[in-house]
Amino acid sequence: MSIAAPVSRGALDRKTIERIVREIVLKRGGLRDGEPELVVSISARHCHLTDEHVEILFGPGRTLTPMKDLYQDGFYAAKETVMVVGPRRRMLPEVRVLGPTRPYSQVELAFTDGISLGIDLPVRASGKISGTPGCVLVGPAGVVELKEGVIRAERHVHMNMQHAAFYGVKNGDRMSLRIDSSCAVVYRDLLVRADETSKLEVHLDTDEGNAADLDHATKVELLKQ
Amino acid sequence: MSIAAPVSRGALDRKTIERIVREIVLKRGGLRDGEPELVVSISARHCHLTDEHVEILFGPGRTLTPMKDLYQDGFYAAKETVMVVGPRRRMLPEVRVLGPTRPYSQVELAFTDGISLGIDLPVRASGKISGTPGCVLVGPAGVVELKEGVIRAERHVHMNMQHAAFYGVKNGDRMSLRIDSSCAVVYRDLLVRADETSKLEVHLDTDEGNAADLDHATKVELLKQ
Numbered sequence: 001m002s003i004a005a006p007v008s009r010g011a012l013d014r015k016t017i018e019r020i021v022r023e024i025v026l027k028r029g030g031l032r033d034g035e036p037e038l039v040v041s042i043s044a045r046h047c048h049l050t051d052e053h054v055e056i057l058f059g060p061g062r063t064l065t066p067m068k069d070l071y072q073d074g075f076y077a078a079k080e081t082v083m084v085v086g087p088r089r090r091m092l093p094e095v096r097v098l099g100p101t102r103p104y105s106q107v108e109l110a111f112t113d114g115i116s117l118g119i120d121l122p123v124r125a126s127g128k129i130s131g132t133p134g135c136v137l138v139g140p141a142g143v144v145e146l147k148e149g150v151i152r153a154e155r156h157v158h159m160n161m162q163h164a165a166f167y168g169v170k171n172g173d174r175m176s177l178r179i180d181s182s183c184a185v186v187y188r189d190l191l192v193r194a195d196e197t198s199k200l201e202v203h204l205d206t207d208e209g210n211a212a213d214l215d216h217a218t219k220v221e222l223l224k225q
Numbered sequence: 226m227s228i229a230a231p232v233s234r235g236a237l238d239r240k241t242i243e244r245i246v247r248e249i250v251l252k253r254g255g256l257r258d259g260e261p262e263l264v265v266s267i268s269a270r271h272c273h274l275t276d277e278h279v280e281i282l283f284g285p286g287r288t289l290t291p292m293k294d295l296y297q298d299g300f301y302a303a304k305e306t307v308m309v310v311g312p313r314r315r316m317l318p319e320v321r322v323l324g325p326t327r328p329y330s331q332v333e334l335a336f337t338d339g340i341s342l343g344i345d346l347p348v349r350a351s352g353k354i355s356g357t358p359g360c361v362l363v364g365p366a367g368v369v370e371l372k373e374g375v376i377r378a379e380r381h382v383h384m385n386m387q388h389a390a391f392y393g394v395k396n397g398d399r400m401s402l403r404i405d406s407s408c409a410v411v412y413r414d415l416l417v418r419a420d421e422t423s424k425l426e427v428h429l430d431t432d433e434g435n436a437a438d439l440d441h442a443t444k445v446e447l448l449k450q
Contacts, residue, residue: 110337112432112435154407154408155408182379183414185411185412188409205436207432207435207436208408210336210337210436211412211430211433211436211437213348
């Protein structure tokens with residue numbers, strides 16, 4: 001991952017960042033032998049819902065309506081959005097729901113979002129929501145009070161076992177992501193989430209994507225640390 | 226700057242980030258001989274105004290009212306705020322004015338702010354505003370249309386000539402800032418702004434401060450690159 005890379009911008013421009021999860025594909029010529037293509041995605045604020053909460057928020061019998069497939073197979077941005085209300089009645093009016101549904105509901109925000117809501121966000125791996133702050137979700141058909149589940153998602157990289165072998169890492173390890181741009185950054189301590197089927201993809205939040213000016217990145221490198 | 230550092234939190238908590246420039250002072254025990262104390266400040270969105278624009282926005286004969294001194298001597302956050310209106314009539318209702326006044330007016334936003342306003346921000350050193358986007362400023366007494374001057378400030382470090390000598394850098398060079406936290410980052414290519422009188426201080430914007438969780442940093446290091 002040490003060669004210059006032409007940048008292929010995604011179809012979605014910066015204006016849509018508030019409403020949908022963006023995927024920035026940094027395709028590269030001259031991959032080393034066996035080197036996988038690296039995709040860096042920016043997850044704007046979003047939430048995951050249980051089946052039960054979908055029905056409360058959007059109506060009895062309702063299910064999520066896929067609007068845009070995400071890079072990982074089987075995952076999608078739904079047409080549905082919810083209002084997220086913080087402890088001091090400040091709110092974010094339209095937070096995108098991602099599908100499919102999960103066994104627990106979870107809201108993933110950037111610190112900038114948390115500040116505007118008045119929530120001091122803990123940094124957690126997805127699903128590790130025990131003891132995290134809650135919030136109120138408001139949909140067109142009803143309201144859900146989450147007792148916990150509002151987090152800043154810990155930056156991470158999805159990969160399969162072949163990718164892990166290429167980089168010499170294993171599930172739970174930490175890697176660094178180097179981004180070359182007008183606002184160059186090295187993000188350290190990305191959590192490696194390796195399984196049998198995932199595509200190689202780094203997930204950053206909007207603060208991280210914006211701090212690094214990822215939209216104008218000329219090169220990205222995933223590095224063992 | 227290779228030693229562990231206890232963190233002394235500022236008096237201002239995260240909730241105030243939207244309204245005022247924060248200064249995160251990472252005091253450290255065990256400084257090396259001659260090693261200066263490093264201050265990392267987060268500049269929330271703000272603007273600088275000319276005397277003429279202060280009078281248009283706040284009334285004839287009006288001058289800025291200092292509210293809080295900044296770390297660099299002679300600079301302050303003013304009591305005055307303005308509304309910043311973008312090209313599609315989206316707006317930020319209260320953007321802090323920093324003093325003293327300048328020969329040009331300039332609005333400094335994070336990319337997250339620019340996205341919400343619909344302005345594609347150029348990354349510029351302060352004062353280099355030729356050809357940058359404009360905006361409309363609305364104050365209690367009047368309106369100013371800026372033809373240019375809306376930027377994302379390039380991350381930078383202020384220092385005096387003794388600091389520059391300590392680090393082995395000169396004005397215009399680039400350095401890196403390493404931040405250890407739960408969201409560890411290395412910010413590269415900080416512009417060195419060295420003069421006779423400045424205190425040693427890194428300026429980041431809110432995206433950068435939030436991406437690195439600077440509020441919970443355990444150690445910061447300024448590194449020659």
